[in-house]
Amino acid sequence: MSQSKPILGASPLRKEGRAKVLGAAKYIDDQSLPGMWHGATVRSSIARGIICSITFAPEIDWEQFAIVRASDIPGENTIVHLTKDHPCLAESQVNHPEEPILLLAHPDKTALLAAVRGVRIEYDELPGVFTIEESEAAVENNDAERIIWPGSDAGGTANCFKQYLMYSGEANETEDGLAAAFEAADFIVEEEYHTGAQEQLYIENNGVIAECNKDALGNVSDVCVRGSMQCPYYVVHALTLIFNLPEEKCRVIQVETGGAFGGKEDFPSVIGSHAALLAMKCGHPVKITYDRAEDMAATTKRHPSRTRHRTAVSKDGKLLGGTIDVAIDGGAYATLSPVVLSRATIHSPGPYKWPHIRVRAKAMATNIPPHGAFRGFGAPQSLFALERHMDKIAKTIGLTPEELRRRNFLGTGDRTATGQLLNEPVDMQHLLTRALQESEYHEKLARFAEENKHSTIKRGVGFASFMHGAGFTGSGERRLNSLVHLDVLEDGRPQILVSSTEFGQGTNTILCQVAAQTLQLPYEDILIAQPDTSVVPNSGPTVASRTAMIVGKLVERASHQILATLREQEDLPEEHTREQFIAAAQSYRAKHGSLRASVRYEPATKIYWDDELYRGDAYPGYAWAVYVAEVAVDLNTYMATVTRFDALQEVGLVMHPVLAKGQIEGGVAQGIGYALYEKCVWKEGRMMNNQMTNYIMPTSADLPPIHVHFEEVPSIHGPGGAKGIGELPMDGPAPAILNAIENATGIAFNTIPLLPEDIFERFTSFTEPAHGGSEDFDPTHLGEFLPEAVA
Amino acid sequence: MRSDVSLYDLSAPPSLDAALAILAKEPGKYTPIAGGTELMVALGVGRLVQHSLISIQHLRELRFIRVDDKAIHIGAGTTFTDIRRSQAIAEDLPLLIQSASWTGSIANQNRGTLGGNICNASPAADTPPALLAYGATVRLISASGTRTMPYSDFHLGYKKTVLRPDELLHSISVPRDFSDYRQYIRKVGTRNAQSISKIALAAIAKLEGDTIADIRLGAASLTDRPVRCSATEAALQRQRIDGANLDATVRAARAALATEAKPIDDIRSTAKYRAAVAANLLEEFLRSL
Known part of the structure; x- marks a missing residue:
């Protein structure tokens, strides 16, 4: 073997790092094509209504513009996800503010400013619904005026995109078990939890450049879209319907992408289709880039949620049974809501043993721009509820949060709520022990209790225990049927061909590490092709914490296949040098013309999943974690600040320590924003704070030292044992922080984002029990430092 | 960028006198712009209603920190960074230093001026509370002369000040001796x-x-x-x-x-x-x- 040290587990330079640092990396807005025009979108100014008329201001010379309406779409007017309810351009009715109605293009970007304002649209307004509760009420009251979404053949019903009913066993037996559990329970603990929308806030806004060619008859022959995105083949799929073209005539190229976080999973299909339609209309390449205000107002955010828990517990702290009702706000169209809801559903029971559990989940329609993918994908919502609820149970029955969890943790050989056998080692007990030690939890618990008596700054610690499933849910990976190529080029250097994209998280680097490690070659020798669907195969979307584990495993298998070929046919020795590899590869190429390995996804073990019953092996592998937050709540300002954060996770194998630590730190920072800062202010479905001055993302001055700790227990599902970690760090911070705030103040807050104004309201209105019921306020925690305003 | 910059005009007179002459000639036509940390944000989002701007950013006459026995005199064109780097202000007016450090980012502090912070007249501006507590006075200048008044009389209402259309804020003077406060x-x-x-x-x-x-x-x-x-x-x-x-x-x-x-x-x-x-x-x- 030519490498003395393994490269998997080392931290080589990022493949594209040098270009990024030197400013040489070309993002979409750095690029231009000859004769390129610019595009802009005319959007609805109301939440819901019938389009009565569209008129064009007479002072503008409209001859200079290309104008695309719904009627210009050669194929289907739909942005396809799971159903076809989402139009590419609104035709007769709009269902949310900022809905695209018309597209304009002009050679001069500046000319578009007045032109967009010069399109006047009149509406016959219809009543809108803007919350989960309003949407439910319309269904319950049979209020036809407020049924804003009719249902679909893909399983939706009026105002409801999707419902799941998940049992921990056979349905009737589980219902009987639940009835018995609640009968026998020493305590029944109930609570409702809410989470808000969250903007992804990638640094680079959405943007694309599209080209369109026509045949001699003037029909569209092929289209090409390049831009900032996560999933090139999703955009291909969208274009095939819009243009009624076969896949090979819809080429999509991912260019350097400045962050995504899920915000570029489904949305590029929209902006990509728009730009391609304008290119068709004007006969030039067309670039559309959104500015921050348009990106924030019009594109997807994390689904707001409401989760209700009802739990039967014995006095010694055993969970006997539980029901969980999860509702998410999907916005105006189904988009990815059913799959976000799926992940919320499956993660809602957490890392605990439930003898009997029933989870009901639904995604409701509202007249808000569609909510979409965002790191965590439903899990942060239901895990927030669960981990707050575990602290509530502990408090109710008089156990510590630690002891309650210890008595109910899943372990090796147990079955999850979906019936999945945990045959790979799981040790939550150890993770909890270590996380509490690393964070000095017990010492702080005692010290803060003492110090808080004499201070207007109340400090506290809290934690959350959780897991995140890597890869697509259930049978998803099998359906994706991902394909990876590994070529060896003329000079003997291997090149990875995947549609998996780099958008800051490290895809390029880790996949090259896997190939280098397996092929016994220097990391620098490995190339990775730009994701261009005319060149790379469909290795699936870059989502769901699947790239390291699933695609990485495919790269590992392809590398083994190359080695096997060269060993068999070119007598490459088991331990080879770089020179031996190149010589063998070149010799093979001389005889065969090329050297390529192609591998398709195959589960490492038998994976059973029943989509109807929602039972079976929900995910190939899970990363397990315990996160500990330390907070300070200043009673002069009611501001809660995270003062230290410890994140411990078991991730199989740390492929690249620097990138892995960065992933966790970034996710924790995003989670702190989710918990304490980032609030979408809505008015009639429109985001009112669509600028970074008023949508408050925490800065480095607001973030604490984040201590990242890893445990490694290799999994058979990933390369070298690695599991996915991309989304995991989004799940734990919010409940850990609110648990710590309860520890600091004695007040249970069950809604995020939790802003100083919310804390203030609870501190000044404690005489009338508010949201948290009986545990609302414990004056002993405040002592003589009760602010005078409320005394 | 949501504004068509070709619809805006900007003049940059060579001296304070020249700037005041332009303001005197057509009072109200021009909006003075110094660091632009407010107006350029408005331009970016397409909400800058004033289309004629007169730049005063480069005017040396407005950028100074002078110390005498009784007071520190700060030119309206002094940047937040200038203030943060001033030894005299650090010694005598710590609250002003602190408030200058709050504003925006370092880049904003390099461009933004004390005069802009005051004349923009936001109720949320960072430096006014310190200047008010210290009992500062302001000196206003126009082609027809100067006038001085307590800073506490400067603001008349939301984004409204005593400044006439032909006037600029020349400087802010802050008493020095708060050593026993x-x-x-x-x-x-x-x-x-x-x-x-x-x-x-x-x-x-x-x-x-x-x-x-x-x-x-x-x-x-x-x-x-x-x-x-x-x-x-x-x-x-x-x-x-x-x-x-x-x-x-x-x-x-x-x-x-x-x-x-x-x-x-x-x-x-x-x-x-x-x-x-x-x-x-x-x-x-x-x-x-």
């Missing part, structure tokens, strides 16, 4: 950096034994303009802060502040929160004396 300043923003104040309070007080001999309070986001809290100051004059009397003094202070606090609900916070936190900050100051 206790000083306090705190901003409560939406986050710890790059934020706009939900509430801010600057306070200085001189004690004679346990009695407040002099107290001055300046606040941001408490009313429609940066405000000096005169009623609260009056209520605290000659009040005692020893153990037996502190609680009564604090109560009187909170009650007085409540009479002059007129905060609003907006996208950043609520009126109730602002009023309560302003009182908490005042109490924090009084209890620290």
Whole structure:
């Protein structure tokens, strides 16, 4: 073997790092094509209504513009996800503010400013619904005026995109078990939890450049879209319907992408289709880039949620049974809501043993721009509820949060709520022990209790225990049927061909590490092709914490296949040098013309999943974690600040320590924003704070030292044992922080984002029990430092 | 960029006199622009209504920090960074240094000016509370002469000042001698950096034994303009802060502040929160004396 040290587990330079640092990396807005025009979108100014008329201001010379309406779409007017309810351009009715109605293009970007304002649209307004509760009420009251979404053949019903009913066993037996559990329970603990929308806030806004060619008859022959995105083949799929073209005539190229976080999973299909339609209309390449205000107002955010828990517990702290009702706000169209809801559903029971559990989940329609993918994908919502609820149970029955969890943790050989056998080692007990030690939890618990008596700054610690499933849910990976190529080029250097994209998280680097490690070659020798669907195969979307584990495993298998070929046919020795590899590869190429390995996804073990019953092996592998937050709540300002954060996770194998630590730190920072800062202010479905001055993302001055700790227990599902970690760090911070705030103040807050104004309201209105019921306020925690305003 | 820059014009006169002459010739036509940290944001989002701008950023006559026996005189074109680097201001006016450090980012501080911060007249601006507490005076200049007035008289209402269309703010003068005053300043923003104040309070007080001999309070986001809290100051004059009397003094202070606090609900916070936190900050100051 030519490498003395393994490269998997080392931290080589990022493949594209040098270009990024030197400013040489070309993002979409750095690029231009000859004769390129610019595009802009005319959007609805109301939440819901019938389009009565569209008129064009007479002072503008409209001859200079290309104008695309719904009627210009050669194929289907739909942005396809799971159903076809989402139009590419609104035709007769709009269902949310900022809905695209018309597209304009002009050679001069500046000319578009007045032109967009010069399109006047009149509406016959219809009543809108803007919350989960309003949407439910319309269904319950049979209020036809407020049924804003009719249902679909893909399983939706009026105002409801999707419902799941998940049992921990056979349905009737589980219902009987639940009835018995609640009968026998020493305590029944109930609570409702809410989470808000969250903007992804990638640094680079959405943007694309599209080209369109026509045949001699003037029909569209092929289209090409390049831009900032996560999933090139999703955009291909969208274009095939819009243009009624076969896949090979819809080429999509991912260019350097400045962050995504899920915000570029489904949305590029929209902006990509728009730009391609304008290119068709004007006969030039067309670039559309959104500015921050348009990106924030019009594109997807994390689904707001409401989760209700009802739990039967014995006095010694055993969970006997539980029901969980999860509702998410999907916005105006189904988009990815059913799959976000799926992940919320499956993660809602957490890392605990439930003898009997029933989870009901639904995604409701509202007249808000569609909510979409965002790191965590439903899990942060239901895990927030669960981990707050575990602290509530502990408090109710008089156990510590630690002891309650210890008595109910899943372990090796147990079955999850979906019936999945945990045959790979799981040790939550150890993770909890270590996380509490690393964070000095017990010492702080005692010290803060003492110090808080004499201070207007109340400090506290809290934690959350959780897991995140890597890869697509259930049978998803099998359906994706991902394909990876590994070529060896003329000079003997291997090149990875995947549609998996780099958008800051490290895809390029880790996949090259896997190939280098397996092929016994220097990391620098490995190339990775730009994701261009005319060149790379469909290795699936870059989502769901699947790239390291699933695609990485495919790269590992392809590398083994190359080695096997060269060993068999070119007598490459088991331990080879770089020179031996190149010589063998070149010799093979001389005889065969090329050297390529192609591998398709195959589960490492038998994976059973029943989509109807929602039972079976929900995910190939899970990363397990315990996160500990330390907070300070200043009673002069009611501001809660995270003062230290410890994140411990078991991730199989740390492929690249620097990138892995960065992933966790970034996710924790995003989670702190989710918990304490980032609030979408809505008015009639429109985001009112669509600028970074008023949508408050925490800065480095607001973030604490984040201590990242890893445990490694290799999994058979990933390369070298690695599991996915991309989304995991989004799940734990919010409940850990609110648990710590309860520890600091004695007040249970069950809604995020939790802003100083919310804390203030609870501190000044404690005489009338508010949201948290009986545990609302414990004056002993405040002592003589009760602010005078409320005394 | 949501504005068509070709629809805007900008002139950059070579001297202060030339700038004043242009303003005098067509009063109201031009909007002065210094660092542009406010106006360029408005331009970017397509909301800059003033289409004729006159740049005063380069005018050396407006960028100075001069110290004499009684006061520090700061030119309106002095940047936040200039202020933060001034030894004299650091020694005599620590609250001004602190408030200059709050504004925006380092890049904003390199461009933004003290004059712009005052003339933009945002009720949430960072430097006014300190300047109000210190009892600053402002010097206004036009082609027809200069006038001087207490800074506390400068703001007339929301984004309204005494400045005439032909006038510029020339300089701010701040008395130096606060060495025997206790000083306090705190901003409560939406986050710890790059934020706009939900509430801010600057306070200085001189004690004679346990009695407040002099107290001055300046606040941001408490009313429609940066405000000096005169009623609260009056209520605290000659009040005692020893153990037996502190609680009564604090109560009187909170009650007085409540009479002059007129905060609003907006996208950043609520009126109730602002009023309560302003009182908490005042109490924090009084209890620290």
